[in-house]
Every structure is written in C-alpha cells, then in structure tokens.
Amino acid sequence: NIPVVIINGRLSERSFNRSKIFKPLLAPMFRSVTHIAAQDQAYADRFVAMSAPPDRVEVTGTMKWDNAVIADHVEGADQLATMMGIDTARPLIVVGSSGPTEESMILNALNPLFASHNIQLLIAPRKPERFNEAATALGPNIIRWSDCDPNQSRTPNPDTCIFLLDTIGWLRKAYALATIAIVGRSFCPLYGSDMIEPIGLGKPTIIGPNTADFADTMNKLRENNAIVETHHISQLQEDVIRLLSPTERAAGYIQRGRSVIASQQGATNRHVNLILHHLPDTPAAPTPKPSPHKLKIQPDKTDE
DSSP states (O other), X not given: OOOOEEEEEOOOHHHHHHHHHTHHHHHHHHHXXXXXXXXXXXXXXXXXXXXXXXXXXXXXXXXXXXXXXXXXXXTTHHHHXXXXXXXXXXXXXEEEEEOTXXXXXXXXXXXXXXXXXXXXXXXXXXXXXXXXXXHHHHOSSOEEGGGSOTTSOOOOOTTOXXXXXXXXXXXXXXXXXXXXXXXSSSSSSSOOOOOHHHXXXXXXXXXXXXXXXXXXXXXXXXXTTOSEEOSSGGGHHHHHHHHHSSSSHHHHHHHHHHHHHHHHOOHHHHHHHHHXXXXXXXXXXXOOOOOSXXXXXXXXXXXX
16 A cells, blocks of 8 residues: 655656557556656656556656756866866867767767867767777877876867766766757767756757657757757758857857746656655654663574
C-alpha cells in the first residue's frame, strides 16, 4: 500500500518502442502506479498506451526549465578564462556536450572565422572517454583544461584560438563566457542536449537538426523564435556570422529565450504538491525506547 508516483515522467520514442515488445509483462507495473506526472502530452500518451490508467496520468511539465537560472554571471567563470588564457575581449564560441565527429565538423565549418572574425572556439565533449578523441580532432595547437593549473594565470595568446574543456562540471562556467553557444549531439546522429542552460545565461544559442530527446522543449523555443536552428552543418558559419553582427538579432534571441524559460517554470512545485497529496495521512510512529540489553549480532554465514 505504498503510493508510487512518477514525477518528471518521460518515455522516449525509443524506450516506448522497446517497451511495447514486452507490454504483456510490463502492463501490470504501469497499472499499479499511483500517479504519473508526465513532462508533455506525447509522453503521457505513451504511458497510457502501456496500460497506465488515463485518470492517473497528467501533464505537469518538465523540471528542466526549473534548473535554468536566469543570470548574467556565473561564479568561477573568470577563473576559467584566466586559467586557460581565454581572451574575454574576443568572441568566444562555446560548443557544449559535443558528440562523436562533431568536433571536426564544427571546427571545419567555423575555420574561416578565426581570421575573418577573430573568434575563439571552446569545445566541451559530453563524455570523458571521448576527451582524447576530441583533442586529436581539434589538432595539436589547442589549450586543454587538463594541461592548465587552476592556481596559475595564462596570458591570452593572439595565436591561440581553440580550447578543449576536457573535464566535467565546468560547462556552465564556459557558457557564461560565451558570445554564442552551440548545443552538441545535435549535428551528429544522436538526439540533442540540454539547450535551456545557455539560454538562461543570456547566450544566443544554436542547435543542429537532431533534437528528438528535447522535442517539447524545442517546440516551445521554436514557437517563440528563441533559438537558432541550423538544419545542416554547412549553414553553421552563416548563422554564427549573423549572431556576431552588430545588430539587435542576438539580443532578440536572448530576450525571447529567457521569457520562454520564465513562462515554463514551476513543474517542481507542482510535483511537490502532487507528492504531498498522495502521502498517507498517518500519525508519526512512536520513538522506540532504548533496550536495556545489548544484543550481539552474529554475521550470517552466507555473507562471509
């Protein structure tokens, strides 16, 4: 009789197609869930298709929007710049959560802009096991985070244009330094990455054509013209140039993106209220009195 509530519920198309094969086995599990709070209507429909009772499924939104902090500064961003020798007076393109082959694809697409627009490029691969692969793709003349000393400053070098963030946990700081953010795993045949974080930090954000894991988020951003969709890698250079131009184009994306985030936040509180609603209204258990006897527990032989 323990209530089971699924919050921030998500059932991707890939998972759904696999689950359907085993529906006779999985259906009782879905039927037994007390309540399902799905991120969007597509996920809700899939839960119902897997035998979840429709009256126990509702759309409450995604908590990803709540994770986005609308801020103009991130603590530690300046340290990252001085540590790696990033020139904050020059445009910095930050590619976050890049996937296989994307490093070379994006580098080749933006290569002419190093000379024509004096850009810098920082790439942060999503998976640590790809750090060396990414370094090879970017060439020998790069600055790697792992080669830098956090306690020492590196003087910006006008000949240094490419940085590799081969660590975990610093991407938010990198986004804070960015002039433009590019969201990875969207140009290679994968399913996209979180685009909400750089938008919340006030960065005009570009994403590729593959965003299946963020379909509902993309729909809301797309409807409000709050993100730049580059449908093919060959268009990337042109889109970056547009955002670098001294017009109000970039500022418009920033303003619209932050407005979308603010309008979508609140799922966390909705989930809290849902959980409280399903908590059993029972009195607290009495505090047990200490036993006057100390028992020596012998280990189970099977555990030795």
